[in-house]
Amino acid sequence: MKRTTRDTAEGARRVTRRALLLGSMMGAGMLMLAGRMRQIQVAEADQFRLLAEENRINIRLIPPVRGLIHDRTGAVVAGNEQNYRVVIVREDAGDVEEVLGRLARLIELPDEVVERTLREVRRHRPFVPVTIAERLSWDQIARIAANAPALPGVTPEVGLSRHYPLAGGLAHVVGYVGAVSERDIAEQEVPDPVLQLPGFQIGRIGVERHMEHALRGSAGTRRIEVNAVGRVMRELDRREGTAGRNVQLTIDHRLQAFVQARVAGESAAVIVMDVRSGDLLSIASSPSYDPNLFAHGISVPDFRALLDDPYRPLVDKTVQGVYPPGSTFKMAVALAALEAGVTVPEERVFCPGHVDISGRRFHCWKRGGHGRVGLVSAISESCDVYFYEMGQRLGIERINAMSERLGMGVRHALPMSSVAAGLNPTREWKRDRRGEAWQVGDTINASIGQGFVLSSPLQLAVMTARLATGRAVAPRLVRAIGGREEPPAETPALGLDARALAVVRQGMSEVVNHRRGTAWSSRVVESSARLAGKTGTSQVFSITAAERAAGVRRQQDLPWNRRNHALFVGYGPEEAPAYAVVVVIEHGGGGSSAAAPVARDVYLQALHGGFPPLAAYPEPQRNRIETMQQDLSGRMAPGTVGGRDRA
Structure with a gap:
């Protein structure tokens, strides 16, 4: 059948439409492909280059x-x-x-x-x-x-x-x-x-x-x-x-080296603080250890030796150790008594060597008694009976409030590990922790820094600095970070009665500078550098009746770990306080015999920036001091670790 002209024209139009549709589709595909290729080659080039390089980079x-x-x-x-x-x-x-x-x-x-x-x-x-x-x-x-x-x-x-x-x-x-x-x-x-x-x-x-x-x-x-x-x-x-x-x-490594050498062989804590800024110039715990052992990976035998040492070298006794402050706590009780008006400096209390309270006998450290003593002589001669009386008049709440103002029972902020808060006890504390009522005997013990009262050497240093200045001195360990000075904390006035504070300071002065003071043998004779302070002896164990019957009469007769702790707190120069010093010697015996001599040597070293002149010491002691200084100079080499040599 022969196609007509009309049929031929219609077929041509259909072919043209299909060609245009197909061409359009192909063109759109080509454009999309071109666009994607451009995106890959230009926009996402870095990403694909990185994926390729991951095989070799x-x-x-x-x-x-x-x-x-x-x-x-x-x-x-x-x-x-x-x-x-x-x-x-x-x-x-x-x-x-x-x-x-x-x-x-x-x-x-x-x-x-x-x-x-x-x-x-x-x-x-x-x-x-x-x-x-x-x-x-x-x-x-x-x-x-x-x-x-x-x-x-x-x-x-x-x-x-x-x-x-x-x-x-x-x-x-x-x-x-x-x-x-x-x-x-x-x-x-x-x-x-x-x-x-x-x-x-x-x-x-x-x-x-x-x-x-x-x-x-x-x-x-x-x-x-x-x-x-x-x-x-x-x-x-x-x-x-x-x-x-x-x-x-803030630490001075030279002073720290002297301190470590001075207490080598002891289990001790020593702190030197600048009372004007709170800077800790030395904060030494003895014995020490070599931290390079830990940084390099300590061996099991070395670690075991440190753990088994009875002198506990791994414990920082300056901030982690807490001890009954003993008689170093008496200044807080004295200030509280004066501010509360329960006594006046002129009042005298008779000390027969003991006092009976609630059917129990509380002894003074001096068995024969001190006779009639006032507040200044009670501090300088450390009469316990006087403070038993003040404790009864005050009650634990007022003792607690004053000691807290002086920095006791407070966890001071330092970048050191396990800083202890100590214990500044109250009636509520005993009821909550022990389920028992507070007794009069608890207050009597607290009035001489025994019983439940516990303080770290750092807290004792803060207390001493505040007594020396009357201001809320706070300890500082970091002086600068990244070259930028860290400003010292503000030290507002504590609001203590000036006359009461002067009486307590006089008592601390006579502790060291009066013949009847408990630290007279550790005095500084250099008039411009006189030291004021307070000795303390905190009881660890009492000598039992069986031990007395067996002939054990003195602390030296007891095993080392049952002897009393020896303490001393002080500041100087007396007329213009610059440094507070605290010494705690674990199981050292008496504060006057064991801790006070160390404190004097450390204080003079800080004051003079090196070994002090022999003229600073009482004349009969100078030969011994000179020999000691010669010995210490050979033991202060950098890198030495305080050991122990005592029985």
Whole structure:
């Protein structure tokens, strides 16, 4: 059948429409493809380039340089030293055990090191480097580098590790660093990636821990090129991190060294505070320990030796130790009595050597009694019976209120570990904690710093500084952070009665500077440097009737750990107070015989900035003091650790 012209025209129109539709579809597809190609090649080029380079480029963190810790003179007390180490990455190593076997033929790897490395490798993700060994010699590092092709996944590195140049001199204050644990990471909501770096360390105790945020800094990054088997070929670029900020302490390391040498062989705590600013110039706990042992990884025998030492070198006795303050507490009771108006300085109380209260006999330390004593002589001669009487008149509430104003029973804010609050007891405290009513005998014991009253040497130092100035002095340990001075806290007046404070200070002066004072033998004869203070003896155990029958009459006859604690608190110069000093010698016996001589030597050392002239001491003592100074000068070398040599 022959097609008509009309049919032919209609067919042509249909073909044209189909061609146009198909062409349009093809054109749209081409435009979409062109647009996508442009997006890939231009807009997303960096992303795809990175995906391609991930096969040969790794990005690794660079640990930040930890900030230094200085003393007030600028001496470094916590620094960094170069540390050569070797690490392994599981995903690059393949058979980790076999690689470790090859490495053991190049450097010494004890079985326990290999086992520990295998445990760490299994515990971490495959790409996390694990430290095999550190503090290697240059020769060891060179052997590893020369044999790199046979050690896949093994990388020698050079980094920094913490070092404490004064060793035990400031161990309890500065503290030490240690390896990061899983618990450390779990405790953070958003863990810092730098914590997973091999061998990275963080502060564990002391300033190292409490100033961790300032000292740590932030990590940098480096891009490295690796080959097909993960071997590092070259470093492409590096962006250094931010170093931690330096911290300057108020401590004078020279004075601290003297203190440690002076109390070597004792279990003791000594504090020297600038009463004008609250700066802690020395805060020493004896015996000490070497924090480098912990920073390097302490051995089990070394740690066990520290734990088993009866002198407790790991405990910071200055802030963690709490003791009955004994007679050093009497100034608080005296001030409370004067301010409450329950006595006047002129009143005299008769001391027969004991007093009977509620059917119980309370003794004075002087069995024969002091006779008639007023407030000044009661402080200078430390009459217990006088303060038993004041305690009954005051009641525990007023004693508590005054001692709190003087800084007792308060946890003072310092960047140190486990700062104790002590115990400033009240009726409510005994009822809540012990389920018992407060008794008159409790107040009697508290009035001479015994019974439930407990204070740390730091709190005694604050009390002494406040007595010396009449102001709310607060302790300060950090002087500057990152080069910026930390301003001392304001010290408002305590509002103490000026006449009452003058009477108490007179009593403290006569403790040291009057022939009948309990610390007369520890006086300073240099008129411009006279010391005022108070001795204390806190009872640990009483001598039992059976022991007396067996001939045990004196503290020296008891085992060391049953003897009384010896205390002394003081300030000077008397006319213009600059320093407060506190000495606590555990089981030292009497405060006048054991603690006061140490306090005088430490105070004079701080005042003169070195060994004081012999003219500062009473003439009969000068030969002995000169010999002592010569001995101490040889024991004050940096890095020495206070030991013990007493029975």
